[in-house]
Amino acid sequence: MNAPVLSHSRCGDCPIRHRAVCARCNADELEELDAIKYYRTYEAGQPIIWSGDVMNFVGSVVSGIASLTQTMEDGRTQMVGLLLPSDFVGRPGREGAAYDVAATTDVVMCCFRKKPFEELMERTPHIAHRLLEMTLDELDAAREWMLVLGRKTAREKIASLLSIIARRDASLTPGGATNRMVFDLPLTREAMADYLGLTLETVSRQISALKRDGIIELEGKRHVTVPDMRRLMEEAGDDSDGGFLG
Amino acid sequence: MNAPVLSHSRCGDCPIRHRAVCARCNADELEELDAIKYYRTYEAGQPIIWSGDVMNFVGSVVSGIASLTQTMEDGRTQMVGLLLPSDFVGRPGREGAAYDVAATTDVVMCCFRKKPFEELMERTPHIAHRLLEMTLDELDAAREWMLVLGRKTAREKIASLLSIIARRDASLTPGGATNRMVFDLPLTREAMADYLGLTLETVSRQISALKRDGIIELEGKRHVTVPDMRRLMEEAGDDSDGGFLG
């Protein structure tokens, strides 16, 4: 949000304009990043990494949505993170992946080979700094989600999820945040359930209920209109608007 | 765990020997840390920081236990982190605190004034590096907890919490992890409930149930003996033992 945004010349074919690691790099550093970078695409539903696998890259989501999930032996699944465009994947200094990463929609990733990236990071304090910042953001998000999972009702959970998606959508859209929001749900009911610690039936019922109560409008199963974000956020039980509006 | 541990000369009156930011510092850096450092004690139950307050320090817990909590306007609270000795508090580069921090038991903190600490960090890559590592650990813990909150039953939640406390206890005790563990619960039933997203009645009932089933033994309300950690961890539904035993 407040990170300086740069139309960087080298890393510039990378359409990431927000939260990028390279946002403050100089020409030399960008060239170096460019040399160890490659793109990779995944189809919706495909796994990207399995928990425990050795990861030989780090990178950012360029487009599409990926999810981090944890699964118990008996199959219970909890999504522990959503990766939206510009989000970072991988943890410098760690061998294996800690979670399953999968493409929820078609995904394009911009990857950096891990070894040279770590070396560059070693020499370039502001990249390490950026990474720390991003990790702190993720930690905040994870902890906010703990409140959702631990204490909110099903209806509040759905409203929270819709708020978050609307918010992220707004930050990527030129128009930005307004009181009326329109967006597409990038998740199936099942994926929403896994994120919210609910069953897909409950998700479906609560979405129907929010629709019946005029909090949201639905066109098809995925296209959502929120006539009044304030009401949605009340439903979410958030005390603040999360900086959504001015 | 695998971070090099140093009996550092300057920061050495600080009894933290694990995860400390200063573990790799040289003499000059330690002197500098020493100059900006002070101790502070809090009684059990006292607030340390309120969410939103401006924080003018960062630091580590030296002894005792502190908790991070989030509260909704209607009073529902969720604990989002437990701070045990050697855990770090505060986020370099951030103005305000994101959560309420409170002393659960009597707490001693080793604090560094924030401004000079950030400056030192700017000049000292390995401190930033250490901080990133610690933040990644916290992120992992938070995400592991998301699985607990979202998908585990009350009994599994209790078993998970007991496992974590036993594990942390073991890593601080010379003897280390054995199959039989004895420790004191540092939390009230209510605090456990807030951590687990349950009510205190349910916590009490499940503890009684684990006791009845011989998974744990209780002496008084707080002193716990786990005759067989393996059984406890089965109850927790963990597929791995979290590296608890060799």
Next chain:
DNA sequence: GGTCCGGTTTGATCTGGGTCAAGGCTCAGG
């Protein structure tokens, strides 16, 4: 000793969300 008080246990009852089951929509492929 008694009494107060915070923390805890236990019981009785209620209910939100899980579970099981039956259709419904929509789009791709034949």
Next chain:
DNA sequence: CCTGAGCCTTGACCCAGATCAAACCGGACC
């Protein structure tokens, strides 16, 4: 056009855990 596969919705029923209420326990203080 029909058919099948995914995804989604809706209904009926059930149960784990919440809620409400009462009592218990152990230590501090008079």
